[in-house]
Amino acid sequence: KNEVEQSPQNLTAQEGEFITINCSYSVGISALHWLQQHPGGGIVSLFMLSSGKKKHGRLIATINIQEKHSSLHITASHPRDSAVYICAVRSRADSNYQLIWGAGTKLIIKP
Amino acid sequence: DSGVTQTPKHLITATGQRVTLRCSPRSGDLSVYWYQQSLDQGLQFLIQYYNGEERAKGNILERFSAQQFPDLHSELNLSSLELGDSALYFCASSVVSNTEAFFGQGTRLTVV
Numbered sequence: 001k002n003e004v005e006q007s008p009q010n011l012t013a014q015e016g017e018f019i020t021i022n023c024s025y026s027v028g029i030s031a032l033h034w035l036q037q038h039p040g041g042g043i044v045s046l047f048m049l050s051s052g053k054k055k056h057g058r059l060i061a062t063i064n065i066q067e068k069h070s071s072l073h074i075t076a077s078h079p080r081d082s083a084v085y086i087c088a089v090r091s092r093a094d095s096n097y098q099l100i101w102g103a104g105t106k107l108i109i110k111p
Numbered sequence: 112d113s114g115v116t117q118t119p120k121h122l123i124t125a126t127g128q129r130v131t132l133r134c135s136p137r138s139g140d141l142s143v144y145w146y147q148q149s150l151d152q153g154l155q156f157l158i159q160y161y162n163g164e165e166r167a168k169g170n171i172l173e174r175f176s177a178q179q180f181p182d183l184h185s186e187l188n189l190s191s192l193e194l195g196d197s198a199l200y201f202c203a204s205s206v207v208s209n210t211e212a213f214f215g216q217g218t219r220l221t222v223v
């Protein structure tokens with residue numbers, strides 16, 4: 001079993017829909033990251049969370065440390081949101097920056 | 112723009128050759144990380160440097176090496192290249208190890 005599990009693997013939705021991508025992990029963590037990888041390959045860091053909730057524009061990330069679960073929400077989705085969304089955690093046991101990566105969720109937003 | 116600059120963006124080379132990938136971190140960031148992403152694969156951590164010194168090593172082949180210079184830019188050297196080394200190579204930087212990392216756009220290496 002992978003230490004970081006994302007669901008769904010693939011998601012296709014219509015423009016305007018509310019999107020939720022989930023991330024569950026099995027290790028104790030000091031931080032969780034959500035990243036976005038565009039079709040061209042570039043990676044953008046969206047959020048780094050250790051507790052609670054963060055919001056940036058139409059993106060919202062939440063984390064429940066007790067349940068070892070995080071969600072990434074996209075409101076009013078748009079075709080330009082189409083990308084792979086990756087969850088990665090930093091294990092509390094590892095003092096260095098070796099992230100444990102989820103497999104990614106491929107999101108396609110249709111106009 | 113993350114502030115992390117990687118060059119070149121694309122590189123095509125033949126098997127057996129050696130290449131150098133360059134990364135300039137964000138201003139003020141002391142930590143640099145290198146990752147490899149093969150086709151349809153997740154990111155694999157290769158190596159981390161902090162203020163010029165190697166801090167952590169991941170799944171980095173012996174044919175690969177890296178260094179971080181006094182001006183904090185980093186280079187990843189790949190030698191005796193094989194077809195399987197074709198991948199996207201990402202560099203990321205952060206202020207220190209436990210802060211948010213910012214990624215460069217990546218170097219797409221194609222070995223033919």
